[in-house]
Amino acid sequence: xxxxxxxxxxxxxxxxxxxxxxxxxxxxxxxxxxxxxxxxxxxxxxxxxxxxxxxxxxxxxxxxxxxxxxxxxxxxxxxxxxxxxxxxxxxxxxxxxxxxxxxxxxxxxxxxxxxxxxxxxxxxxxxxxxxxxxxxxxxxxxxxxxxxxxxxxxxxxxxxxxxxxxxxxxxxxxxxxxxxxxxxxxxxxxxxxxxxxxxxxxxxxxxxxxxxxxxxxxxxxxxxxxxxxxxxxxxxxxxxxxxxxxxxxxxxxxxxxxxxxxxxxxxxxxxxxxxxxxxxxxxxxxxxxxxxxxxxxxxxxxxxxxxxxxxxxxxxxxxxxxxxxxxxxxxxxxxxxxxxxxxxxxxxxxxxxxxxxxxxxxxxxxxxxxxxxxxxxxxxxxxxxxxxxxxxxxxxxxxxxxxxxxxxxxxxxxxxxxxxxxxxxxxxxxxxxxxxxxxxxxxxxxxxxxxxxxxxxxxxxxxxxxxxxxxxxxxxxxxxxxxxxxxxxxxxxxxxxxxxxxxxxxxxxxxxxxxxxxxxxxxxxxxxxxxxxxxxxxxxxxxxxxxxxxxxxxxxxxxxxxxxxxxxxxxxxxxxxxxxxxxxxxxxxxxxxxxxxxxxxxxxxxxxxxxxxxxxxxxxxxxxxxxxxxxxxxxxxxxxxxxxxxxxxxxxxxxxxxxxxxxxxxxxxxxxxxxxxxxxxxxxxxxxxxxxxxxxxxxxxxxxxxxxxxxxxxxxxxxxxxxxxxxxxxxxxxxxxxxxxxxxxxxxxxxxxxxxxxxxxxxxxxxxxxxxxxxxxxxxxxxxxxxxxxxxxxxxxxxx
Numbered sequence: 138x139x140x141x142x143x144x145x146x147x148x149x150x151x152x153x154x155x156x157x158x159x160x161x162x163x164x165x166x167x168x169x170x171x172x173x174x175x176x177x178x179x180x181x182x183x184x185x186x187x188x189x190x191x192x193x194x195x196x197x198x199x200x201x202x203x204x205x206x207x208x209x210x211x212x213x214x215x216x217x218x219x220x221x222x223x224x225x226x227x228x229x230x231x232x233x234x235x236x237x238x239x240x241x242x243x244x245x246x247x248x249x250x251x252x253x254x255x256x257x258x259x260x261x262x263x264x265x266x267x268x269x270x271x272x273x274x275x276x277x278x279x280x281x282x283x284x285x286x287x288x289x290x291x292x293x294x295x296x297x298x299x300x301x302x303x304x305x306x307x308x309x310x311x312x313x314x315x316x317x318x319x320x321x322x323x324x325x326x327x328x329x330x331x332x333x334x335x336x337x338x339x340x341x342x343x344x345x346x347x348x349x350x351x352x353x354x355x356x357x358x359x360x361x362x363x364x365x366x367x368x369x370x371x372x373x374x375x376x377x378x379x380x381x382x383x384x385x386x387x388x389x390x391x392x393x394x395x396x397x398x399x400x401x402x403x404x405x406x407x408x409x410x411x412x413x414x415x416x417x418x419x420x421x422x423x424x425x426x427x428x429x430x431x432x433x434x435x436x437x438x439x440x441x442x443x444x445x446x447x448x449x450x451x452x453x454x455x456x457x458x459x460x461x462x463x464x465x466x467x468x469x470x471x472x473x474x475x476x477x478x479x480x481x482x483x484x485x486x487x488x489x490x491x492x493x494x495x496x497x498x499x500x501x502x503x504x505x506x507x508x509x510x511x512x513x514x515x516x517x518x519x520x521x522x523x524x525x526x527x528x529x530x531x532x533x534x535x536x537x538x539x540x541x542x543x544x545x546x547x548x549x550x551x552x553x554x555x556x557x558x559x560x561x562x563x564x565x566x567x568x569x570x571x572x573x574x575x576x577x578x579x580x581x582x583x584x585x586x587x588x589x590x591x592x593x594x595x596x597x598x599x600x601x602x603x604x605x606x607x608x609x610x611x612x613x614x615x616x617x618x619x620x621x622x623x624x625x626x627x628x629x630x631x632x633x634x635x636x637x638x639x640x641x642x643x644x645x646x647x648x649x650x651x652x653x654x655x656x657x658x659x660x661x662x663x664x665x666x667x668x669x670x671x672x673x674x675x676x677x678x679x680x681x682x683x684x685x686x687x688x689x690x691x692x693x694x695x696x697x698x699x700x701x702x703x704x705x706x707x708x709x710x711x712x713x714x715x716x717x718x719x720x721x722x723x724x725x726x727x728x729x730x731x732x733x734x735x736x737x738x739x740x741x742x743x744x745x746x747x748x749x750x751x752x753x754x755x756x757x758x759x760x761x762x763x764x765x766x767x768x769x770x771x772x773x774x775x776x777x778x779x780x781x782x783x784x785x786x787x788x789x790x791x792x793x794x795x796x797x798x799x800x801x802x803x804x805x806x807x808x809x810x811x812x813x814x815x816x817x818x819x820x821x822x823x824x825x826x827x828x829x830x831x832x833x834x835x836x837x838x839x840x841x842x843x844x845x846x847x848x849x850x851x852x853x854x855x856x857x858x859x860x861x862x863x864x865x866x867x868x869x870x871x872x873x874x875x876x877x878x879x880x881x882x883x884x885x886x887x888x889x890x891x892x893x894x895x896x897x898x899x900x901x902x903x904x905x906x907x908x909x910x911x912x913x914x915x916x917x918x919x920x921x922x923x924x925x926x927x928x929x930x931x932x933x934x935x936x937x
Contacts, residue, residue: 150230155873159878162188165188177613193368205362209345219370241337244331274290296324297326300325303337387535409521469537552570668855751802
């Protein structure tokens, strides 16, 4: 389908388009035209990715700026899906235009997923793969080979140097599998091919961490230009990603390994003094002059390096007391010994970075300034010593990063020293949390550098929370309803059991036998009536284990077993993958299965349960965070004092976004259907915080139900879904053909002209600035009209 949004011709690779897709694309164009940022919530399963790619690729190709798209997602599966969508889109564009455009789209993931070297790719640990890769590809290793030394090199990496730097791979869209196949055929490294070709790509698809984690962003994304369009997809928990990228945990074990690493460095320095003292002297001379090389590197990517090393710091020379290699290692050892001493306390300590630095100075006379250079100085020393086995120095690198961060930031961070693993533990196992409290610190360089940043997800309500937490201003902020010709999903809030007693996962009542039994009865009833797959989410692993144990004693699981196979998600990823595979097999062969999961686990974030794999999703309890966590308490206090966000508001927002993410797993398209059950009396007060597309489908009658009422409503719903639905009833309502879209554009133009706001438009020209909310309002009116005309399938379906 080809249509125009204003003067922009858009090629959409399907013969029909959803009203919300068109509204989404209009708001995207408005954002790009304004050169600002936006927050958009698009319902699950309505083609968000293809809409986004269609609009932005059209924008790229039509306007002379040819702005690069950086598309960030969270998981490997989502990156692969986006690459597949992009490949299909570019094939459609080539068919429609009659020519293949000069276009490159690449995905980037870790070395572990893209390595072809026979011995390295066998390693299971990502950090080991990184270290072994470096030992085969580092510049100093090649120099040794040229000098005639017996060292191993990676032939896949070396072959890249024989090719033209701007043409390492032919134009086109390359999936990760496609990159691996091409690399194998041509004996070239897929990982470094993608890295080196990023400057020459139109679209780059990779993980959040390549932009948000300063240690990775410095190496990977520093050459990206300022006019790039940045998209964070599935960004409902982007604040947590930002915080994790700047937080460090240090244990006694990591300090022992760091001390061992510092001693190894001393030994290497001593050896180099005997064999090649000139190298150490050259490094010292450069440090005396200042970090000029680093300064030059930063000119290409102003804010994308480690935010712990801001511009004004890098322009200074390294302090004299850590310039010489042996002085620096002695400095590190002294700092590590201080941390070991601090770990020997038997009570919790919470302090700010300035307080920590003051105590450090009083005991060890270590100044703040040399600490700020620790990470950069260690990197320089490792490079000078030509160390290849860098995995041995990982703990030392963590200590150096901690030193740099604690000396750089006065606010937005907190140090929490916990001597015991849990409140009931008696054997000390101390851990030092250096936790970031302000998500805006990590993402600020992205907002400052790039003109358009798009934050989007299917479950990102309430929208106004994200600009507050992340410290940015958006030009468009919109949530879209889902247009449906019939009610294809049934959200319900169950507040009471069959005995009319209230049900809740609240701390006071969660282990009450009657409460647990009511939850068990709900599970039994829905396992009987749900065809094929059913997914159940719990607030935490601890609560899931507790309630499963109680259900076993009550005989509830035996009754569920009669209807369906029971599978459980665990913290172990391999066990969970096996459970998922078994679950899908059981759903496909007719046995059916119940998958018991955790709201913040792997299953809730990146796994789709489309069609028969997920006909019911049951949320047992509101998935609040563990409110006794000291880190969470510190963050809540920071949000209250800095951004005026109340504790209860944030906790409720956080719980409901994860709940919405769980509910969205069951509906993956307009031809899909499913039941969404929120089983907790507290959901009734929080329904306003659900995404617009779920909240608008939740009727008053379904917002305060007992178990028996919900079972009866679910049976009526499934009975209605089992009857054939004439496809022509969707036309012009939940799906638009080209003619429907033209009629809509003409109608909108006529209304604007009538209101005195004349908009040039139509096909082949421009159809004006149409806001997404105006489009959706009209589409919803059409849905209401179509619903009035629909034939009654059953007398019991009056509520639908």
